[in-house]
Amino acid sequence: MKTITKDIRLKVDYDLKNIGAPEKTIFFDIETTGLSPENSELYIIGVLVPQINAKSNTLPDTVYFKLTQFFSESISDELDLVNSFFAMLDECEVLVNFNGDSFDIPYIKKVCRHYNIKHPFEKIKSVDIYKTARRKRAVINSFRFNQKSLEQFLGVERRDDFNGKELIDIYNLYLKNYEYNFFEPLVLHNEEDITGLVQLLPILSYSDFTEGDFKFSSKIINKDCFEVAFKSEYRIPKPFSLKNDLYSVNGKDNIIIIRCCPYHGEAKFFFENYKDYYFLPLEDMAVHKSIGRFVDKSARENASKSTAYTKKNSTFIPACMGCGLKTFYKKYNDSVGYFELHDFDFNNNSLVKSFIKGILSMFGLVY
Incomplete structure (x- = not known):
């Protein structure tokens, strides 16, 4: 297993305190060779941690993050990837992801069952940006709701041009000869997926805005x-x-x-309680029976729902x-x-x- 670390400075156009304690918030994304652990492998787990002082009352517009990527160089590394990832979640309270509730987290849970190990997801709040975007699709002008489309909606630019299928082929080529030319696009794609999460945070504002006071x-x-x-x-x-x-x-x-x-x-x-009313045809109105009982019987009738x-x-x-x-x-x-x-x-x-x-x-x- 390779571990890649990098310090990254990113502009944050969203108040992280809206989703939890910033110093206990982690962004993550995984890369796999397929959709199910039964017939695929986990080959990258990327983690982005904001370097924020817990005592600070205000957050800067630009924040330093520590990027850590756990990269599998063989199928035997998969358990090490998961354990290394879990070690970073000891103090984590909020896990920001994109479609993680439907894919990333269930995938890792299945890997845990395969290796008979416990996972910490039950005690961590998941903030799935994709789910929020889908709920607010009426106000988000994007024909598709994948991560790249939403990044384009917000004007976020990428260097990475590969899709998931192409990356699987590149990873398989890397496993044959371990050439850097194949390694670089794999970690770049994962890095931009994770940094993209930070840049997609303003999407959450649509939920805050429409559901707030x-x-x-x-x-x-x-x-x-x-x-x-x-x-x-x-x-x-x-x-x-x-x-x-x-x-x-x-x-x-x-x-x-x-x-x-x-x-x-x-x-x-x-x-609604129409049975408690008389309808007065001459006045074209209904009155409560406690009052209508004083009206001549010839000038009143029991009210119906429509009268x-x-x-x-x-x-x-x-x-x-x-x-x-x-x-x-x-x-x-x-x-x-x-x-x-x-x-x-x-x-x-x-x-x-x-x-x-x-x-x-x-x-x-x-x-």
């Missing part, structure tokens, strides 16, 4: 337009724009802007889930509901968060 910033409300801007403590690396039949949403930097066309007119609020309503003329905006506001409808069984604009308190941070979450859920960004 917002505060009211500004609004434009008139006859034809409802436009409200909210501010987040998180910043996203690239802007996004979303639109459906009800709302448009734009995110840029730390601002999210939500727009819709208000509805001015009559809408109905339907009571247990009160009406209101006002200004409304399309409703979303989870806000806790009264929802009005133009007619019974309409798919689109409405909130009365008068009920919306823009300074109620809890309501603002629920409103934004409800809007973003329309686009599959929060669940």
Whole structure:
């Protein structure tokens, strides 16, 4: 087994404290000759450790990292690779990876079962950048979600041009004669996969941004337009724009802007406990039976689901889930509901968060 170490200086455009203690965070990536340990081998484990003072309250934009790569020169080295990797995880609390939850970690676990050794993954938090990117694909303008495509989305450049299949062939050639010309592209690819994890950290900002808290910033409300801007403590690396039949949403930097066309007119609020109401046809409204019992029987009837309503003329905006506001409808069984604009308190941070979450859920960004 070869061990390669290198000091690397990288720009970090993400606050590592958002995912855990920076000094206990490790980035890792593996290279294998196939997808399953049953018929393939593990030939590189690369580890990147930030050199950060645990007592520091603020982190610099540029951080020094220690890169360590464990390289297998024969199948007999596989156990040494794994044990050397585990030795570096003694103080680790956060393990940053790309698709590691689905590939790297399960692969190593199977290797551990083969050699009958224990693994430390149960006590370590995994931060899988790929999983976050997939969940936020509506706002990430990338046709593919492999690591190189997401790096291109963020403007990250690589020297390595090889794909996984080509690297397997190169590794097999290296095992025949151990020439440096074959060794170099193998470790370069792994190095750029790991340093790429640091450069991909801003992808996590989309999760922080869409799932975090917002505060009211500004609004434009008139006859034809409802436009409200909210501010987040998180910043996203690239802007996004979303639109459906009800709302448009734009995110840029730390601002999210939500727009819709208000509805001015009559809408109905339907009571769920309709059996407790009388419908008054002449007034075209429902009243609770405790009051309706005083109305002449000829002027009242038991309310049904479709007649247990009160009406209101006002200004409304399309409703979303989870806000806790009264929802009005133009007619019974309409798919689109409405909130009365008068009920919306823009300074109620809890309501603002629920409103934004409800809007973003329309686009599959929060669940």
